Amino acid sequence: MYADRYWSASITRLYNGSMNAGMKFTLGAVLIVGAVGYLMATGVKQTGQYFLTPSELSQKLAADPTFYDVGMRVGARVVPGSVTRDVAHQTLAFRVTDGSASYPVVYRGIAPDTFNDSVEVVVEGRIQHDGVIHATDVLAKCGSRYESVPKA
């Protein structure tokens, strides 16, 4: 009974445009939070990417062949000795592995200073039907920016 009256009163107030400021603020807040949520969700759809290890990538490819040519990031280690650089054409080719699966990568662009042939990398790009990851970006994680490479 009481609840009924409360609700009808609120609806009347809403209808007459005489909501109190607290309610209006709550409405505004819900609108903003809703908009932020909507932006985040559409943003993820448009720009979100899988973050995979090479083994996870091979599983995905085996399970779902449409996974070729989908934007993704692959986190792995560079296979020592696999790096070939062509400075004049700014092309970098190497293999990445997580111990079990391994993929070749081709990257055209400037490699970060910290890139070498035993570093952990995050490769961003698409795997094509030729089985090569065509990278649009390569991030190298040196042990850390604060830790130096151990001396040989």
Place this chain on the structure above:
Amino acid sequence: MTLLGNLALWVAFLLGAWGALTGFLGAASGRADLIASSRQAVYALCGVLLVAVVSLEVALFRHDFNVEYVAAYTSRNLPIFYTWSALYAGQKGSLLFWATVLSLFGALAQALTAPRHRVYLPYVGAITCLVCTFFLSVMVFSSISHANPFERLAYTPVDGNGLNPQLQNPGMVFHPPMLYLGYISITIPFAFAMAALLSKRLDADWLVAIRKWTLLSWLFLSIGICLGMWWAYVELGWGGYWAWDPVENASFLPWLTMTAFLHSVMIQEKRGMLKKWNLALIIGSWLLSIFGTFITRSGVIASVHSFTQSKVGWFFGGFLLIAAGGSFLLYFIRLPLLKAEARLESMVSREASFLFNNLLLVGIAAVVLLGTLLPILTEWLVGTKYTVKAPWFNFVNIPLGLLLLAFTGIGPLIAWRRASVPNLKRQFAAPVAAGLVTTLAILAAGMRDPYPVIAIGLAGFVLTTIGQEFWRGVAARHRQYGEAWLLALGRLIARNRRRYGGYVVHFGILILFIAFAGYAFKTETEATLRPGESASIKSPYGWTYTFTHLGISQYTALNRQVTAATVDVSRDGKRVGLLTTEKRQHVDAEGNPTFQPSTEVGIKSDVREDLYVVLAGVVNGSEQAVYRFTINPLVWWVWYGGMIVALGGLIVMWPGGGSVSVRRAQAGYGVKLVAKNG
């Protein structure tokens, strides 16, 4: 010296534990002897930790390479500047730095707190001791954490590893300590908040006690973040200053919540509203600062910036969980004592506009936090890691940021409680007109991208609101007291530091927004050039830059072999000057290479745009060089905007503004104004 250092760490650990224990017991029971003992422990802790820091610095300067930390971060040929800053260049040293600075702030809080706020001090001392003890436990239980900076090696290397060349940059000497100071100093307001909750003294008093501390940590964070951007821009060579990397986000999060607090606290002071919200913001900011320390150390989230993955992360993870659980439990128990004294009266009021400003700041913080944690969250929820990068953060945050910029203009001008139509007309007629004129002007100038147009239009609006406030204040003094214009301006700021310092901060922020708008027009090109060949790039302003490769030179400097490439720059055929970019191979004292080669960017900066030249590589055995040329509009504005923000913060913080004589003078001024208007 390591013996002394180790001893100091252990003594500090015990002192911290003692100070926490006696502080809590003393405050709860009211026993004066326990409270006094806890207070002594805070001071002693600070003294002992300073001894530990000096021991580590002595080891660094003596090149005592038997100490693992010294061998890992310095070498015989490292410049003195960087030998000194190696104190916080590594994980272990930075932990010691954290603990020491915290103990110093704790001691300052004990010594400098005004007599009428001293009731909180026993709990404040206990909390600072507790947090400090946690940091010390990470160092002294080294068999688990491997984080004792005084650990010795089984042998003595002839030379150390040296410091990572990317850290051999002046920005890097000041950036980490500034950020650390920001992170650390939030502990003091947090300790006061906890003290208020524990002692149930939840009136506005504790807010007054922490005002300077919150400003201080906000200021340190602001400066630290700006220095970090500057370092990334000049040192990393990717042509930008902010990449939404997890470690960058970690520093931005507490900055956002502190900024929200600095605004919402005014509503609590004036109207007795938002008590729960303000407490939650302080607790949240502190937890975010610990979270920031956690993600830089744990390796939980892949970041190019983080320390190596280590067990230390798990110490922090555990501490974060316990601290979050404990502080929010206490918060919920005390909620009934936190009733608001007033209600929101109108949506068109300063209260409402501050509420929206807070909602936006905390909303942006939530977005940044979610985006940063997305890989972890999605792995838990759906089993696959999903990541978002800069485009996502920009997509979501740019609209929110622009809305926030609009509130920067609205909030300070709108009336408290309920704004009337005449009030709105008086305050906003000129700024809205100015905003529209600015927008039309840049549209006429040919700019079409919506976000930059809106940003600059809003900047015009906000700038006019600020100008109008200064103008009205100065004009009133000029009329009233016959003061010369400049003197009136100086006195106006000096007598209302919080208000006008705040406007200066807002001015800096709007400069930053203009700079970010300029970043949208970044253009770049890559080219492989033989000596004499050139590449051209069109600037967003419409002129064409031509870069002519002059050649390669190689030479040896202090601790590095340098390969330098130089280009001759001309704009629309007129010569501008030379730009040099380098590849540096750092070497040890015997000339053996250490670290990866690092790139030194060539930058030519003016008000309009930066020319940013990176040497990507030299084709073996020739003088053929690979370059990347970037035109970055309005980057200069980022650094100056940051400086203005810091200046505004300093104005607000400058001591003395609250003295009795000044307050009287202000009251008198108010009376005169009222008399005149009435």
